[in-house]
Amino acid sequence: MTTTEGPRPGDREIVPPRKPPRPWWYWAVAAAVIAFTVYSGRRVGFSLTSLKDLPSNPLWEKFWPPEWDWVFANAIDPLIETFQIAILATLVGCLLALPVSFAMSRLTSHNTYTYFGSKAIMNLIRTIPDLFWAKLFVTAIGIGAFAGTLGLIIFSLSVMVKLFSETIDAADPGPLEAAEAAGGTHIASVKVGVLPEVLPNYVAYALYVFELNIRASVVLGLVGAGGVGRVLEAQRQFFQFDRIMGIVILLFVVVFTLEQISVAIRRRLV
Amino acid sequence: MIEFKNVSVTYRGGVKALKNLTVTIEDGEFVVIVGLSGAGKSTMLRAMNGLVKATEGSILVNGTEVVGAKGRRLREVRKQIGMIFQTFNLATRTTVLNNVLMGRLAHVPAWRSTLGLWPAEDKERAFLALDRVGILEKAYVRASDLSGGQQQRVGIARALAQDPAVVLADEPVAALDPVTSHQVMGDLQTINEDLGITTLVNLHFLDLARTYGRRIIGLRAGELVFDGPIEEVDDETFREIYGRAVTPDDLLHEGAEVE
Amino acid sequence: MTAPTEAEVAVVRPRMARSKLVFRYGVTAVIIIGAVWSFTSLDISVERLRTAPGDIWKILRLTVPPDMEGDFVSRVFGKVLESVYIAWVGTMIAALISLPLAFMGAENTAPRWMQLPIRQLFNVIRSFPELILAVLLLPITGLGAWTGTLAIGLHSVGTLGKLSTEAIESIDFGPAEAAQAAGGNRLEAIRWGVLPQVLPTIVAYWLFRFEINVRASAVMGVIGAGGVGSELINQLNFRQFDKAGTVLLFTILVVLFIDTSSAAVRRRIILGGGTSESANTEVFRDLSGLTGPGLT
Ligand SMILES: Nc1ncnc2c1ncn2[C@@H]1O[C@H](COP(=O)(O)OP(=O)(O)OP(=O)(O)O)[C@@H](O)[C@H]1O
Numbered sequence A: 001m002t003t004t005e006g007p008r009p010g011d012r013e014i015v016p017p018r019k020p021p022r023p024w025w026y027w028a029v030a031a032a033v034i035a036f037t038v039y040s041g042r043r044v045g046f047s048l049t050s051l052k053d054l055p056s057n058p059l060w061e062k063f064w065p066p067e068w069d070w071v072f073a074n075a076i077d078p079l080i081e082t083f084q085i086a087i088l089a090t091l092v093g094c095l096l097a098l099p100v101s102f103a104m105s106r107l108t109s110h111n112t113y114t115y116f117g118s119k120a121i122m123n124l125i126r127t128i129p130d131l132f133w134a135k136l137f138v139t140a141i142g143i144g145a146f147a148g149t150l151g152l153i154i155f156s157l158s159v160m161v162k163l164f165s166e167t168i169d170a171a172d173p174g175p176l177e178a179a180e181a182a183g184g185t186h187i188a189s190v191k192v193g194v195l196p197e198v199l200p201n202y203v204a205y206a207l208y209v210f211e212l213n214i215r216a217s218v219v220l221g222l223v224g225a226g227g228v229g230r231v232l233e234a235q236r237q238f239f240q241f242d243r244i245m246g247i248v249i250l251l252f253v254v255v256f257t258l259e260q261i262s263v264a265i266r267r268r269l270v
Numbered sequence B: 001m002i003e004f005k006n007v008s009v010t011y012r013g014g015v016k017a018l019k020n021l022t023v024t025i026e027d028g029e030f031v032v033i034v035g036l037s038g039a040g041k042s043t044m045l046r047a048m049n050g051l052v053k054a055t056e057g058s059i060l061v062n063g064t065e066v067v068g069a070k071g072r073r074l075r076e077v078r079k080q081i082g083m084i085f086q087t088f089n090l091a092t093r094t095t096v097l098n099n100v101l102m103g104r105l106a107h108v109p110a111w112r113s114t115l116g117l118w119p120a121e122d123k124e125r126a127f128l129a130l131d132r133v134g135i136l137e138k139a140y141v142r143a144s145d146l147s148g149g150q151q152q153r154v155g156i157a158r159a160l161a162q163d164p165a166v167v168l169a170d171e172p173v174a175a176l177d178p179v180t181s182h183q184v185m186g187d188l189q190t191i192n193e194d195l196g197i198t199t200l201v202n203l204h205f206l207d208l209a210r211t212y213g214r215r216i217i218g219l220r221a222g223e224l225v226f227d228g229p230i231e232e233v234d235d236e237t238f239r240e241i242y243g244r245a246v247t248p249d250d251l252l253h254e255g256a257e258v259e
Numbered sequence C: 001m002t003a004p005t006e007a008e009v010a011v012v013r014p015r016m017a018r019s020k021l022v023f024r025y026g027v028t029a030v031i032i033i034g035a036v037w038s039f040t041s042l043d044i045s046v047e048r049l050r051t052a053p054g055d056i057w058k059i060l061r062l063t064v065p066p067d068m069e070g071d072f073v074s075r076v077f078g079k080v081l082e083s084v085y086i087a088w089v090g091t092m093i094a095a096l097i098s099l100p101l102a103f104m105g106a107e108n109t110a111p112r113w114m115q116l117p118i119r120q121l122f123n124v125i126r127s128f129p130e131l132i133l134a135v136l137l138l139p140i141t142g143l144g145a146w147t148g149t150l151a152i153g154l155h156s157v158g159t160l161g162k163l164s165t166e167a168i169e170s171i172d173f174g175p176a177e178a179a180q181a182a183g184g185n186r187l188e189a190i191r192w193g194v195l196p197q198v199l200p201t202i203v204a205y206w207l208f209r210f211e212i213n214v215r216a217s218a219v220m221g222v223i224g225a226g227g228v229g230s231e232l233i234n235q236l237n238f239r240q241f242d243k244a245g246t247v248l249l250f251t252i253l254v255v256l257f258i259d260t261s262s263a264a265v266r267r268r269i270i271l272g273g274g275t276s277e278s279a280n281t282e283v284f285r286d287l288s289g290l291t292g293p294g295l296t
């Protein structure tokens, strides 16, 4: 038997339902989004030809070959400083985040003022980009790694608190209630009732924050807050493109490797 | 006509799901395939449209070889075969009509369907299919907003929209309640009788198999252990196919009461 | 009765496997050594630690009240808006490029040989921070917003590509299989069986990325790649703290506004036209857990 095209016997005359019209706001929203995109595109100087010609721009040749000798002689120490900033900031930021997260979680906070207060302050802190903090600190306490470390501490704190307090929210309230019913003080009850459950997450998030910090720390130097970005900024101002390329490649290799290690450890943890 | 000749299917892990199966199904038959879980029922159906690759033998669908078919030729075979799934397999976040139009994919040039520029005639067919299963008025409703029974009807309409010569239904009512199950099986029966579409249905409820099947195929551990018209089937037959006594769980009606 | 002490808790805890213990002590040791090493190498003296809070507080206090002089306010506001334009166009470019790439990188929609290179591409792009990309692009495309836009667009291809790939891989392939069973080819199966199922999630990711990119574009100005960052740097360099306060104020206001409205739209998109499937809420939870500055 072959398939027969055309109406088959027994098919009735049918009246298909009418396609419901889109709600009026659908077109309004679509038009607004398109208009905003076009306008933004013009304001930022969007250009398809620029996009298309980008890979074939002759200036790229100035980036090649990287000046490795110079890079290894001058960029390694600042690079190490970068990672020291990241390590210290991760540690301090995550430790500070521990009490704040418990104060900020619906489950463990028992004081409305600290709950809403910490939430509001943390939300405010999060709206300011990390590099702005770094620049503020550079202005206040002077150029150098200290300012960068403080900037990243603020950054780590705000990310960690957000992730961790939501994990605490989702924790099982049973053990906490049991500990409190047994007469434990609030802090002690949280310690035995909630902490063990969320601790693995805490460690995993800390590693994740470390990955973020590694990436964030390499640009701190652009505002004078220490690390390898300082070298990048100097070479940038002297148009030493081959050195810039060398630093960027070095950064990429190191950042990529560290990240893979951190990801591997995180997998083992959770 | 569908001809299985010495068909075997070995899965990648080494499981032999079909062993040397030889069966012929004539046009317009209503065949029910029964067997224990893991007997190879799904494998048999899916081998017919190439969703599972047969590792040996030959499967002819209206004279076209399915085994080894690829690309355009495989799609030509699939065009003639509608399939209905246990879990409906609907794109739940889009309209019923879009789901049914999926049945027209093989009939419409790829660029038209991809852009959603369906020809009027194909839309008409989708509507006809929806009308046949009685949910025409739901055409523009999101698929996720339908009940289970209605969703399976969309699945049937999608198969019908293909204008198929064959419909394969893999446990089409396993996710439905008893009343809806009978309605859906009734739909399949009507389609088979009215349109003459060859229909193969996997079922694990034996009372349903008896009510709707005109011919029963029994599989056990990948082998054909029974093949005959419904008139020859009695409790003893099922006992042989299953290799154990029939229990209330094997019956839709009593299974529902047991729950 | 007093609450159990830590020692008591430790007693009832079952003993951990040896390798796990070794792993744990190893990690702890590495952290402590790393911290001590970092602290001693960086020039952070106790003296500076003591005075720093005071110095910072002094400056933060000077930013209040911000300079609300009309011309200056409108200039700052314009710069903040420029950051928003950069983030929006960058996100749009990344969305357009990452969407097809994500389907080419997902294991259920692409042939095996195609997946690996695409995924690696995402990983490589992701490890370049936006600002580093901008440093590279600056000599080619020049000072200005377009460089920042490109850098943000490029970096977001990596992050959006990865997220979208994961979204595609987490869907039920049933509808796509149904499309193939009906005789559709791979592209058609993706278009009708996969796309409708994942698009809401992916669009939500786009919006989410936009929120992050607003912050990322705000700092582009630090190296002259457009937006409000240059204004903040200048005001702080000239120690015009009340003007820096204006910049911070408008940055905060606009970021807050975008975060809240975008989150509301995201929720709507994910929850779809009225019906809330449990899978959808799941995705939404995943997503809301991810909000944080610079999150990549
Ligand atoms: N994709 C696969 N890969 C490997 N083995 C499979 C695959 N699909 C099925 N099998 C195996 O093949 C055998 C037959 O499976 P099949 O799905 O055809 O059984 P069935 O009769 O449809 O069972 P059910 O009633 O549970 O649906 C089983 O042993 C099963 O485990």
Ligand SMILES: [Mg+2]
Residues within 6 Å of the ligand: B041, B042, B043, B170, B171
């Ligand atoms: Mg099956």
